[in-house]
Amino acid sequence: MPRVLVSDKLSPTAVQIFKDRGVDVDYLPDLGKDKEKLLAVIDQYDGLAIRSATKATEKLINAATKLKVIGRAGIGVDNVDIPAASRKGIIVMNTPFGNSITTAEHAIALMFALARQLPEANASTQAGKWEKNRFMGVEITGKVLGVIGCGNIGSIVATRGVGLKMRVIAFDPFLSEHRAEELGVEKVELDDLLKRADFITLHTPMTDKTKGIINAEAFAKMKNGVRIINCARGGLIVEADLVEALKSGKVGGAAVDVFETEPATENPLFGMENVVATPHLGASTSEAQENVALQVAEQMADYLIKGAVTNAINMPSITAEEAPRLKPFVKLAEVLGAFVGQVTEDPITEVEILFDGATATMNTRALISAALAGLIRPQVADVNMVSAPIMVKERGIIVSEVKRDKSGVFDGYIKLTVKTEKMSRSIAGTCFSDGKPRFIQIKNINLDAEVGQHMLYTTNADTPGMIGLLGTVCGRNGVNIANFHLGRDHPGGDAIALLYLDAPFPEAVIQELKDLNAIQSAKPLTFDVAPAA
Known part of the structure; x- marks a missing residue:
């Protein structure tokens, strides 16, 4: 047992x-x-x-x-x-998805508490002071609510705000215009949201890109007297900067349910009159x-x-019977998505996944979920194979699937193509008998590249000396290359390189490569695969 x-x-x-x-x-x-x-x-x-x-x-x-x-x-x-x-x-x-509504409702409750100074008014009244003129609140109706992160929880908050007759604006890299229209919100860039919002509520996961997203620079762009609500993650707001913004009056009030360090028994925000603090109660309802x-x-x-397997972070939903055959292709699909997710900076509008040959007969639903999870994980850290399709749908991204009989030299392969408003990008891969994923085509350029834990992807014109140039820069900076893979569309045309590295590529060296006129783009990549022996 x-x-x-x-x-x-x-x-x-x-x-x-x-x-x-x-x-x-x-x-x-x-x-x-x-x-x-x-x-x-x-x-x-x-x-x-x-x-x-x-x-x-x-x-x-x-x-x-x-x-x-x-x-x-x-x-x-x-x-x-x-x-x-x-x-x-x-x-x-x-x-x-078990506590989405509860967390969204807590954010709305904190917004009301800020607007009408309910905690302070309650304490004053119960102390017998009757300070009616002291607690002058603001109306919610007609105010601009800025929602940072419009996924599962953020979209619920947004619709509640619309129901309260607020003007709701939302920033989310994955939110499409179509989905924003469905929610009744206006999709904006972050700087625009910061400048326009009367209330700002955060509902984005903690990633390298979102950590400290609300800092002194962000506060400087906001309206005077703006009110901030955070029921997501403590590290999204730089607490020291928030304290200064509250003291100066730039921020009229803050409602905080999460903190940089928890349990938060001590915090510089505690004791400030214009702060409502709760002990991570976002999910705390009996339901x-x-x-x-x-x-x-x-x-x-x-x-x-x-x-x-259900709702797994590191494994898709797969039955016990199909697991042995499917497992290596699940990893392949995730790696293909992760590649595109790391090199695509503009919002994705469409995703097409092609299953060729043997892959077309597999559980493609699990493979699609794995690809989508890899695709959006650079932006949404908590995504898993089950929640990825829902999150993609919420953001209005169109996903299509194509199956076809064997059409090339490989028994089966997967090709992932994504579109943005500016471009289209594709990548294909397969698994050999060892079960390890391999890249076989990028930007319609054929190559054969083993997938490494740490890689560098570059694009350039096909001119002599590129291998030596990349090798020289890496050698000068102590970057050891385990494998070097090349491809081009035709002599003198577009060329790509994939370097399999022993360690993460240093950020400072990336800039050095970008400063070289011969290199069009350089992107360090990380994949969740076993490191080389």
């Missing part, structure tokens, strides 16, 4: 579901807070069910010799080292807690008993 540890406070429903499904479960809701005690016992369990208090670090994962699955009751997986889990073959699951507890228990039990 598989054994699961519940190390955070979950609904009792979760414990009963495990038992009903034939899983032995230990409910120790405070154990996740004690790193050493958790580390001492983790090797006894096949599954770990957590919320946010438990930190599934690389050290913990390496000590978990029996662990097969980690289930996160909620959407955020910041507290799980996913690469470490993947390397150990541990599936990481979450419940991406949401019950939903995510039920979902994570069902998903983990189904995997441990039946081998079924």
Whole structure:
């Protein structure tokens, strides 16, 4: 009988579901807070069910010799080292949609609290002061609500804002004009949102691109007296800059449910009159807690008993019967999406996925989900194989699938083509007998390139000396090249190069390459594949 540890406070429903499904479960809701005690016992369990208090670090994962699955009751997986889990073959699951409405409603509640100074007015009145003239609020109606991140939660907030007769503007790189029209919002660039919004609410995941997105520079662009709401991730706002903006009056008020460091027992925002602070309550309703507890228990039990995979971060939904044949092509599809997602900066409007030969007979739904997850993961860190198609649909991106009989030298391959308003880009790949993904065509230029964990992609005109030029720059900067792959459309035409590297390509050297007139573009790439031996 598989054994699961519940190390955070979950609904009792979760414990009963495990038992009903034939899983032995230990409910120790405070154990996740004690790193050493958790580390001492983790090797006894096949599954770990957590919320946010438990930190599934690389050290913990390496000590978990029996662990097969980690289930996160909620959407955020910041507290799980996913690469470490993947390397150990541990599936990481979450419940991406169980608390969306609850979090959106909390953001709206905080917006009202800011507009009418409800916490301060409540404290004053209960103290017997009756300071009616002190608490002069503002109306919501007719104000401009700026939504940063218009995915699952952000779109709910946007529609609620429209219902409140606000003028809603939204910034989201993946939001299409069509989807914005459906929601009744105006799609804008970030700078435009900052300048126009009376209220700004954040609903974007934490990535390298979004960390500190609201900082001193952003505050300087905002209206005087703007009000800020953050129910997403603490690190999206630079707290020290927010404190200064509040003190100066640039920001009229802030409602914060998440903090850079949690639990937040001390914070410079605490004690400020124009700040409403709550202890990460976005998902804290009885309905949401019950939903995510039920979902994570069902998903983990189904995997441990039946081998079924649902809502996995690092593996698509695949039945036990089709897994052996499909697995290498799932990784291929993800890698193709990841390539395009990393090199495409403009909003994507269309995605076409071509399955040729043997791949056309596979579970293409899982392959499409894997490709879409790889495609948008550079922007949406919490995406998984199940939620990716929904997130793509929400953003109005059109996805089409083409299947055809074998048409070339390969038994089967996948070709991914994306379109933006400015360009079209395609990449194709296959898997050889070793099961490893390979690139076979980029920009309709044929090549044969093994996929590496760290790569560099360059484009240039086909002229003599390019190999030597790239090699010289890399050698001068201590960059070791494991493999070097080239392709061109015709002599003297467009050429590409893919360098397989031992380590991430230094950012400073990228600029050095871009400064060379011979190099048209240079892009460092990272793929979730095993490093070279």
